[in-house]
Amino acid sequence: MLKALSSSSCSSSDAEEEVRNEKSDSSTASSVPVKILSNEEKNKLSASILKAELLGNMELASELKKRLDASNKLSIASQSPGSKERKKNVGRDEDEDEILMMRDMKGNVRPYPEQKHHAEIDGGRRRKKHKVETHKDGVRVKYFEDDDRHTMKSLYEQEKLRRDWDGDAAMFNKLASKAMQQLDDDEYAIDDELLAKESRKKSDLFIESKQKQRAIIDQKKMAQKIESCQSCFNNTEKHLIVSIGSKVYLSLPRSKSMVDGHCLIVPMQHTCQSNSCDEDVYQEIMAYKKSLVAMFKENDEDIVFMETCKNLPSYPHLTIECIPLPREEGDMAPIYFKKALMECDSEWSQNKKLIEIKNKTIRQSVPTGFPYFHVAFGLDEGYAHVIEDENKFPQYFGREVVGGMLDIDATLWRKPRIEKIEEQIIKVTNFAKRWKPHDFSLPKSK
Ligand SMILES: [Zn+2]
Structure with a gap:
């Protein structure tokens, strides 16, 4: 081996x-x-x-x-x-030293924002009312005492982080206002302003605590996923690897290859999308693509690079599938993919079904956090498609299109069988011989 x-x-x-x-x-x-x-x-x-x-x-x-x-x-x-290690941590907040991350409504992972609410709000004690200066030099500067509690920045952050707990918050507000209606008129008149303010504060606290709970769950889910991810370099099967760069590796599939030369470009660290990965990772992915194009060109072959990025809440590991095609089919590939993409996904899509990437990269064409499919034809960035209905867009979409072009049996693109280790080693050895002269990580012969 x-x-x-x-x-x-x-x-x-x-x-x-x-x-x-x-x-x-x-x-x-x-x-x-x-x-x-x-x-x-x-x-x-x-x-x-x-x-x-x-x-x-x-x-x-x-x-x-x-x-x-x-x-x-x-x-x-x-x-x-x-x-012993666990005991060391007893009495210490588990998340004390960690940066708590959370996923926003667009699926981006970002640090959980620091909350600035005072404990007294939670305690329910009412502060003594004091007069608020609402005018300065005859000009109104604020309407209420707490007008400046939220800055534009904090409101913007809150909006970005808004998720399904907004429904719960709306329900909370509804219940609070219902309770207020039950007060008799006199009492209502006296406590009107105080209750409204209290209700606003409690609603904010409720949203904050929900956000924090969600961030903790997301953090744990992400850690579990990375720990068991079979594409992270530490866990991957090393005998399938044909090249190791500094951030990215090139390997062959565990399952039966669709065609001779079928390979995978994979970042070493866990990352979900090529349009949001680190710049140095992206640059090395492009270097691998360039070398593969040169390698297959020697055999008068083209190559398609496909990335199917879906099911983002489960933190998939970015994998770029590389499938060589005979030159003739390679020339036709953009037409096949264009047709397939125009007919895929939901019938009534909100986004343009086909994004033609010209003089740009995928990173400038699809915003981060969206599920998408990207197919590049050699070094031509090709097409992207924002996936709207993930149930109608199978993981094997790109392989199915190539399978149709080359008339390959469905068992090889739908769910191919895992090959025996001896078969895997033979294909790795054969691929490695072709790859060696194009491996940019090798020292240049003098
Ligand atoms: Zn991974």
């Missing part, structure tokens, strides 16, 4: 440098104190292990493996009740 891998890539000077750094970090694995690693650190360490193996430095690879295993064991042990 290792032989197949070592013929693939990564005897790069960068890789050697990284491995040297790892080595200088740790003279022996046992001399490094064991700590729980973050997902990013785990992915980095896994990449170093693989690179050390490819460079034939088995001693270092084994040391780094021990470090990774020890960290994983410590991580599991820390979850069990009564463990």
